[in-house]
Amino acid sequence: MNTNGQPWTDDVGDLIQAHGGMILHHGNTYYWYGENKGVDNYRNAEGVNMVPFIGISCYTSPDLLTWHHAGIVLSEATDPTNTLTKESICERPKVLYDAERGRFVMWCHYDTPDYKYAGNLVAIADNPTGLFQVQRVLRPNGKESRDMTVYQDGEHTYLIHSSDMNKTLYFSEMTPDLTDCTGFNAKAFVDQEREAPTVFHDGDWYYTITSGCTGWKPNPALFSRSHFLFSNQKLIDNPCVGSRARTTYDGQPTYVLPVNGQYYLMLDHWQRFDLKHSGYSILPIEIHGRDLEIPWTDTPFGGPIQ
Numbered sequence: 001m002n003t004n005g006q007p008w009t010d011d012v013g014d015l016i017q018a019h020g021g022m023i024l025h026h027g028n029t030y031y032w033y034g035e036n037k038g039v040d041n042y043r044n045a046e047g048v049n050m051v052p053f054i055g056i057s058c059y060t061s062p063d064l065l066t067w068h069h070a071g072i073v074l075s076e077a078t079d080p081t082n083t084l085t086k087e088s089i090c091e092r093p094k095v096l097y098d099a100e101r102g103r104f105v106m107w108c109h110y111d112t113p114d115y116k117y118a119g120n121l122v123a124i125a126d127n128p129t130g131l132f133q134v135q136r137v138l139r140p141n142g143k144e145s146r147d148m149t150v151y152q153d154g155e156h157t158y159l160i161h162s163s164d165m166n167k168t169l170y171f172s173e174m175t176p177d178l179t180d181c182t183g184f185n186a187k188a189f190v191d192q193e194r195e196a197p198t199v200f201h202d203g204d205w206y207y208t209i210t211s212g213c214t215g216w217k218p219n220p221a222l223f224s225r226s227h228f229l230f231s232n233q234k235l236i237d238n239p240c241v242g243s244r245a246r247t248t249y250d251g252q253p254t255y256v257l258p259v260n261g262q263y264y265l266m267l268d269h270w271q272r273f274d275l276k277h278s279g280y281s282i283l284p285i286e287i288h289g290r291d292l293e294i295p296w297t298d299t300p301f302g303g304p305i306q
Helices: 245-248
Strands: 019-026 027-037 056-061 066-075 089-098 102-110 119-127 133-138 148-151 157-164 169-174 181-188 196-201 207-214 224-225 233-236 252-259 262-269 281-285 287-288 290-295
Touching: 019 262, 027 089, 089 148, 102 148, 148 196, 157 196, 196 252, 196 262, 207 252, 245 262
Parallel strands: 019 089, 019 252
Antiparallel strands: 019 027, 027 056, 056 066, 089 102, 102 119, 119 133, 148 157, 157 169, 169 181, 196 207, 207 224, 224 233, 252 262, 262 281, 287 290
C-alpha cells in the first residue's frame, strides 16, 4: 500500500515516475500521466539541476490503488517535429479527451534548457496510452506559459498558465479541436506570483488552488473562489490544516481529481537533488459552505474510495 508523502510503487514494485501530472478517467480505467524522472540528477550547461528528458509516462488502474506502467507515451521518438531532445524541459502534462474527434490531446509546459522560452507543447494520440505525436510548440496567444493546467467548462476548454515571469495567471481559451488557442484570454491574480494552478467547480463556486513562487522550497498553498471561472477570483486562505500547513505538507499542487462527486488534491513532494525519488500525495478536499479544508492523511484518498 502506498503512503502519502512518499515515493509510490507500481504493481511490480518499481518506482512510479509520474511527476507534475494528472489522472484522467476514461471508460472503466484511470490513466495517470506524469514526468518520468527515473534517472540520476545532473547539472546542465545552463547550471540548472535537472534530469535528462526521458518522456511522459502513463500508468493505468481500475481502482486508483494499484497502478500498472503502460509505458512512455511521449518522447523524442514520438516527435516528428524534432523539437524534443535530452536537454528539453517538458513538464506538467495534462490530457484531454476530444470526444468529437475520438482522440486524446496532451498539453505540457515546454521550455529550453535555460527556461527562457516558456511555452507549451501539444501532442495527440488515438488511444489514451498513446503514442502521442507532437503537433506543435507555441506560446499561447503570444504569452509565456510556465506552470499550467487545463480545464473543461461546458463547451469551452481553457489553458490556465503562469505568465509574465510568473506575475500573472492567464485563462486562455482553446480552439474546439483542443490544439491551439482562440486569442481570448483573461488575467487573474495580477502581481500575486501564483504557480502550480489547479481548478475545479462545485455548486455555485469555481475554486483554484495554487502555490506561491519560491523555487523548490515548499510554501503555503492558497485557494480562491468566484462565481465565475476567470473573473472576480479572490485569494482567500491556505486550505491545509495542522503542523505542516505552512509548507502544504511539504508538497506542491499538481491537479484536482474528481471521483464520484468527491474532489482530491494531487501533490508532488519534490526532492530537488534526487527527482526520481520525489513522492506523491492524494488528499480529500473538504468543502464547508464556500470554504475549503484539506487535512493530512497518511492513506491516499483518505481511505477507501466511495
